[in-house]
Amino acid sequence: MAEHTVKAFDEDITRLRGLIAELGGLAELAISQALEAIVTGDEELAREVVERDAKMDALEAEVDAMAVRVLALRAPMADDLREIIAALKIAGVVERIGDYAKNIAKRTGRIEGRSRFEPLTLLPAMGEVAAEMVHDVLTAYAARDPIVAREVIARDAKVDAFYDSIFRNLVSYMVENPATISSAAQLLFVARNIERIGDHATNVAEMVHFAAVGSYPSDIER
Amino acid sequence: MAEHTVKAFDEDITRLRGLIAELGGLAELAISQALEAIVTGDEELAREVVERDAKMDALEAEVDAMAVRVLALRAPMADDLREIIAALKIAGVVERIGDYAKNIAKRTGRIEGRSRFEPLTLLPAMGEVAAEMVHDVLTAYAARDPIVAREVIARDAKVDAFYDSIFRNLVSYMVENPATISSAAQLLFVARNIERIGDHATNVAEMVHFAAVGSYPSDIER
Numbered sequence: 001m002a003e004h005t006v007k008a009f010d011e012d013i014t015r016l017r018g019l020i021a022e023l024g025g026l027a028e029l030a031i032s033q034a035l036e037a038i039v040t041g042d043e044e045l046a047r048e049v050v051e052r053d054a055k056m057d058a059l060e061a062e063v064d065a066m067a068v069r070v071l072a073l074r075a076p077m078a079d080d081l082r083e084i085i086a087a088l089k090i091a092g093v094v095e096r097i098g099d100y101a102k103n104i105a106k107r108t109g110r111i112e113g114r115s116r117f118e119p120l121t122l123l124p125a126m127g128e129v130a131a132e133m134v135h136d137v138l139t140a141y142a143a144r145d146p147i148v149a150r151e152v153i154a155r156d157a158k159v160d161a162f163y164d165s166i167f168r169n170l171v172s173y174m175v176e177n178p179a180t181i182s183s184a185a186q187l188l189f190v191a192r193n194i195e196r197i198g199d200h201a202t203n204v205a206e207m208v209h210f211a212a213v214g215s216y217p218s219d220i221e222r
Numbered sequence: 223m224a225e226h227t228v229k230a231f232d233e234d235i236t237r238l239r240g241l242i243a244e245l246g247g248l249a250e251l252a253i254s255q256a257l258e259a260i261v262t263g264d265e266e267l268a269r270e271v272v273e274r275d276a277k278m279d280a281l282e283a284e285v286d287a288m289a290v291r292v293l294a295l296r297a298p299m300a301d302d303l304r305e306i307i308a309a310l311k312i313a314g315v316v317e318r319i320g321d322y323a324k325n326i327a328k329r330t331g332r333i334e335g336r337s338r339f340e341p342l343t344l345l346p347a348m349g350e351v352a353a354e355m356v357h358d359v360l361t362a363y364a365a366r367d368p369i370v371a372r373e374v375i376a377r378d379a380k381v382d383a384f385y386d387s388i389f390r391n392l393v394s395y396m397v398e399n400p401a402t403i404s405s406a407a408q409l410l411f412v413a414r415n416i417e418r419i420g421d422h423a424t425n426v427a428e429m430v431h432f433a434a435v436g437s438y439p440s441d442i443e444r
Contacts, residue, residue, distance in 0.1 A: 064307070067307075068303055068304065068307055071293055071297075071303055071307075072299050072300070072303050075293075075297035077294050078294070081290055081293055081294050082290065085286065085289070085290055085293075085310070088307070088310065088311075089310075089314070092311070092314060167407070170407075171403050171404045171407060174396060174400065174403045174407075175400040175401070175403055176400075178396065178397045178398075178400050179397070181393050181396045181397055181403070182393045185389070185392075185393060185396075185407070185410060188407060188410070188411075189410075189414065192411065192414070
């Protein structure tokens with residue numbers, strides 16, 4: 001490619017990466033606000049999270065459209081091409097993380113007697129770990145840093161441990177208080193959604209690792 | 223493009239579409255076998271579903287690699303470019319549908335006293351609707367048929383109705399039989415996973431519709 005074309009391509013990539021950073025910021029915000037809504041029962045805040053999801057969908061569509069334009073105009077090869085494909089895939093995963101946060105927020109109105117549930121203190125802690133994973137994996141993506149990517153992958157075990165603990169806790173709560181089973185089931189889904197957010201952050205971390213060093217982290221089970 | 227290049231491109235697309243059809247066939251099989259394993263408690267079959275998921279991951283990777291190769295070699299424009307991007311996205315979604323089936327299969331060993339659960343008759347019926355959606359949306363994709371795509375989207379309401387009914391059923395079961403709450407919670411997750419499969423089939427249907435007529439079906443809420 002001629003030099004001016006290379007520069008234009010780099011600008012395109014920078015713009016793409018900026019859009020993905022914005023998408024990631026919205027995902028983090030959605031996770032923490034969704035859990036705040038669940039814990040406090042703030043349905044106004046829950047509605048905000050649900051409505052802002054459309055902004056994430058639009059950003060993903062913008063990434064897609066831009067990637068298609070770059071592919072069409074610049075017909076990049078090898079590493080540059082892989083970079084564009086990675087951007088497409090990562091945008092898709094981050095948008096899905098936003099969907100999980102939206103699903104969490106939607107349960108806000110369906111939980112009764114929230115002061116009695118111990119998991120309501122565990123869930124925000126679990127959500128914080130998941131939101132940090134999302135934050136750090138996008139830092140790893142921006143810096144093309146395989147070390148940070150591996151740290152994110154390792155941290156998924158912490159999210160899984162939270163999930164197991166919350167699951168056991170909620171089931172024993174259900175056994176003791178059958179009248180609240182329906183609310184407890186909603187909290188189970190919340191825990192499950194956070195666990196899936198951790199999985200998706202892990203998937204992105206694996207893509208970042210792959211893009212940086214050409215292999216998947218071999219000693220960590222997928 | 224010169225005529226021989228056009229022919230080569232068409233062959234590439236045909237091969238890509240063949241890989242996606244194969245992926246879809248495996249997803250359908252995974253859904254029905256996962257539910258059979260859940261209903262009968264057949265852990266051997268469940269293991270088969272889990273192991274075969276690696277084959278789906280490999281097929282998705284093959285679609286990705288082939289798409290990258292086609293983009294690099296042929297630098298397609300406009301419709302052809304969108305076709306490749308659609309193949310990338312659809313392969314990703316179908317692979318994720320396989321993940322949901324794997325998640326269902328993994329719960330096989332965690333359900334006790336299965337003969338007592340009424341949802342064990344509803345879940346396979348629900349799974350059948352979801353598997354049919356996956357089958358039909360890939361038919362719609364192969365035939366670029368927006369009518370079939372719209373039918374798939376409309377059918378998602380049926381899956382949602384199944385989910386609501388199974389949720390209510392399981393919660394009342396939990397209330398009456400607290401000792402089986404843990405098993406019932408597993409069945410809730412199974413229902414939720416099938417519901418997500420329906421959502422993903424709907425997403426693919428929307429992509430197919432978009433690719434065919436250039437707009438999303440407007441009268442159906444996403």
